[in-house]
Amino acid sequence: MKLVSILFLSLFYYSHFxxxxxxVAKTGDDNNTGTISSPWLTIQKGVDVAVxxxxxxxxxxxxxxxxxxxxxxxxxxxxxxxxxxxxxxxxDGNGISWGASWNGLxxxxxxxxxxxxxxxxxxxxxxxxxxxxxxxxxxxxxxTYNTYSSGIGVWNSSNISIQNNExxxxxxxxxxxxxxxxxxxxxxxxxxxxxxxxQGTNGGEGIDAKQGSHDVNIYQNNVHHLNNRxxxxxxxxxxxxxxxxxxxNKVHHCSESGIAIASENGGLIENVKVYNNIIYTNKYGGxxxxxxxxxxxxxxxxxxxxxxxNNTCFNNGNYAGGWGFGISIDNPDASSILIQNxxxxxxxxxxxxxxxxxxxxxxxxxxxxNNTASGTVSGNNAVFQNPQFVDISADDxxxxxxxPAIDNGAVLGSPIxxxxxxxxxxxxxxxxxxxxxxxxxxxxLLSGDYVQIYxxxxxxxxxxxxxxxxxxxxxxxxxxxxxxIVKTNSNQQIIIHTQDWKSGLYFIKGTNLKGNKFxxxxxxxx
Numbered sequence: 001m002k003l004v005s006i007l008f009l010s011l012f013y014y015s016h017f018x019x020x021x022x023x024v025a026k027t028g029d030d031n032n033t034g035t036i037s038s039p040w041l042t043i044q045k046g047v048d049v050a051v052x053x054x055x056x057x058x059x060x061x062x063x064x065x066x067x068x069x070x071x072x073x074x075x076x077x078x079x080x081x082x083x084x085x086x087x088x089x090x091x092d093g094n095g096i097s098w099g100a101s102w103n104g105l106x107x108x109x110x111x112x113x114x115x116x117x118x119x120x121x122x123x124x125x126x127x128x129x130x131x132x133x134x135x136x137x138x139x140x141x142x143x144t145y146n147t148y149s150s151g152i153g154v155w156n157s158s159n160i161s162i163q164n165n166e167x168x169x170x171x172x173x174x175x176x177x178x179x180x181x182x183x184x185x186x187x188x189x190x191x192x193x194x195x196x197x198x199q200g201t202n203g204g205e206g207i208d209a210k211q212g213s214h215d216v217n218i219y220q221n222n223v224h225h226l227n228n229r230x231x232x233x234x235x236x237x238x239x240x241x242x243x244x245x246x247x248x249n250k251v252h253h254c255s256e257s258g259i260a261i262a263s264e265n266g267g268l269i270e271n272v273k274v275y276n277n278i279i280y281t282n283k284y285g286g287x288x289x290x291x292x293x294x295x296x297x298x299x300x301x302x303x304x305x306x307x308x309x310n311n312t313c314f315n316n317g318n319y320a321g322g323w324g325f326g327i328s329i330d331n332p333d334a335s336s337i338l339i340q341n342x343x344x345x346x347x348x349x350x351x352x353x354x355x356x357x358x359x360x361x362x363x364x365x366x367x368x369x370n371n372t373a374s375g376t377v378s379g380n381n382a383v384f385q386n387p388q389f390v391d392i393s394a395d396d397x398x399x400x401x402x403x404p405a406i407d408n409g410a411v412l413g414s415p416i417x418x419x420x421x422x423x424x425x426x427x428x429x430x431x432x433x434x435x436x437x438x439x440x441x442x443x444x445l446l447s448g449d450y451v452q453i454y455x456x457x458x459x460x461x462x463x464x465x466x467x468x469x470x471x472x473x474x475x476x477x478x479x480x481x482x483x484x485i486v487k488t489n490s491n492q493q494i495i496i497h498t499q500d501w502k503s504g505l506y507f508i509k510g511t512n513l514k515g516n517k518f519x520x521x522x523x524x525x526x
Contacts, residue, residue: 019053019077022046023084026061043067043091046081052113053077060087066096067106073113075136078526083118094123104130104153112136113526122146126174127153128167135159136526143167148174149203151194157184159503159526164191172198177208177233178226186215188504188525193222197229204229206254212239212267217478217504223251230256231282236267236303237294244272245479248419248434251277252395255320257285258313263301263333265294270304273479276419276434277311278397283322286313286347291331291355303334304358310341310414310424312397312434314389317348328375330354339379340364341409343387343397343433349373364410366432383408383432398435405432416480417507423519451518453508457525460499464508466492473510477502498524 024046028039036057040046043063046056052073058081073079083089093105105124108114109132120143121128128144131137132155140163144151151167153176154160162179170178178194181187189207197204206223209216210233223231231251234244251258258279263269279286287308291301308327317324326344328351329337335358344350345368352375353360362379368386371378378384388403390396399405409430418424418436431437451473452465464473466488475483475496483506486494501524508520 019055020050022050022054022056023059024056025059026063043081047071050079050081052079055080055082057082057084058087058089058119059084060089062090062092064092064094064096066093066098067091069108069111069114072111075113078113078115078136080115081117081119082115086118088120089118090120090122092122093125097125100125100148102126102132104128105147106130108132108134108137110134114138115140117141120145124148127151127176128170129153131155131157131160133157137161138163138526140164145169146172148172150176150180151178153180153182154184154187155180155182158186160184160187161503161525162187162189162192165193167192167194168196170194170197171200171202171204171229173200173202174198175203177203177205179207181207181209181213181216183212183239184216185213186503187213187217189216189218190220190505195223195225197226199227201228205233206231206251208233208235209244210235210241211237213241213244215243215502217245217247219245219248219478219505221249223249224253226254226256228255230254230258230260230284231279232259234261234269234272236263236265236269238265239267241267241269242271244269246272246274246277247415247478248276248421249278251279252281253319254282256283257288257324258282258316259286260288260290261303261306262290262292262331263303264292265297266299266301268302268304272306273309274307275309275311275415276417278419278434279311279316280314280395280397281319282316282324283320284317284324285328286316286324286326286344287311287328288325289329289331289334289337291333300333301331303331305336306334307338307413308340308342309338310409310418310430310432310434312343313345313347314343314392314397315346318346323348325352325373326350328352328354329356329360332357334358337361338413341414341430341432342366343368343405345369345387345389349376351378352376364408364432366405366408381408381410387433397433399431399433399437401437403437406437408432414480416476416509417519421507421519421521423509451508451510451520453520453522457523458498459524459526460497462496462498462522464488464494464496466494470510473508476507476509478505478507
């Protein structure tokens with residue numbers, strides 16, 4: 001038994017402390033050893049050799065190759081591919097033809113626990129980065145350019161993180177969306193910029209969570225200047241699709257609507273939350289619950305339990321000769337819809353129910369501008385005044401002091417953080433719109449020097465270090481649900497076990513003994 005224990009410990013330490021580091025460079029040779037002084041020539045060589053726990057650094061240059069993964073990492077030992085010292089590394093598919101269909105120039109199919117960090121992927125005959133039948137994959141700090149289909153496509157996968165990427169000229173006459181999440185679960189799409197898709201009409205929405213996907217968070221993205229397509233989409237198609245959160249995004253200058261929810265082929269889509277988004281200057285609507293159908297489909301298109309809260313919708317329908325509402329319901333099969341605390345200002349028209357047989361609650365919205373078109377509504381406790389944005393010429397939709405949106409929102413059900421992650425409410429009630437009015441005294445006064453979180457992102461545990469007297473702190477998920485309350489003392493380190501928490505964005509909120517508030521955010525990932 002003792003010998004077995006020693007053998008186990010030896011294997012444990014070997015797996016954790018003797019992982020390999022390899023290098024790829026344009027001056028290399030695939031017959032080399034892969035060291036920094038004897039690098040390989042191709043990224044594919046690194047993919048073929050690297051196993052769980054290994055890291056492959058790729059040096060500057062353009063690599064004209066297709067990259068296909070075959071090895072997986074583990075929960076404790078990922079396989080990491082990253083650019084060396086922030087070098088510009090380009091994977092170029094120009095001249096490479098591989099019978100491209102339902103795959104990618106960088107293909108992460110049937111693998112787990114891989115991190116792909118810091119690469120440009122361009123000129124792909126189909127998708128730039130393709131993830132299928134995979135789990136615990138991270139794609140971050142990358143750029144895709146000129147891809148026939150999606151820049152990044154995720155299919156039949158789980159626990160996927162798409163973070164801080166730029167996607168340009170995706171869906172260049174091909175189908176799907178710039179970032180596609182299909183039949184996948186527990187995915188986070190955040191801090192990405194998606195813009196200037198292809199000129200074709202066969203695809204190209206900015207971000208789409210669709211076709212049976214569930215537990216997907218789409219947040220803090222900037223989606224803009226899309227041709228012929230809308231910005232962010234949640235579509236059931238023909239499968240049950242649920243638990244989709246769309247928040248803290250900017251969506252603007254799209255040649256259709258900003259954010260839309262639909263069931264194009266009869267699948268139920270439910271439990272969708274759209275909040276703290278800033279949606280402006282799109283050709284048609286700001287936020288739409290639609291009734292679009294696949295060609296020939298004649299069945300019902302059910303949508304249920306959608307919450308549209310604390311969004312700012314400005315100047316939609318006035319771009320590129322369009323027309324549309326700030327927020328609209330146009331689906332007879334929609335039910336249980338909440339539209340609360342939104343600003344609808346200076347759109348072609350503001351707020352409407354075009355078609356709906358189910359129930360809707362509409363309350364505490366600010367409506368300013370034309371609202372006399374067919375189907376327009378105002379709901380309960382509406383405010384009919386100019387919201388007094390700080391500077392619409394600069395697309396600054398913060399509220400001025402004295403704005404009628406301040407303290408006129410409904411507290412119940414509103415998110416506890418605003419677009420900038422400031423705590424809400426600040427005054428006597430919640431403000432209407434994506435921003436909670438802030439003054440210098442509203443800014444959290446406790447910096448990271450006082451409350452620290454490690455590691456961030458976290459996985460199975462995190463440590464909170466408190467260096468000043470704080471009675472307690474509260475932990476919330478991104479939707480504002482209270483997860484845990486922790487009693488604290490100064491100079492204390494608290495370990496929180498998070499292995500059962502869903503991946504995504506979380507907040508720690510607290511107040512010191514002088515009444516100064518602080519908010520810290522962290523991520524639970526892989």
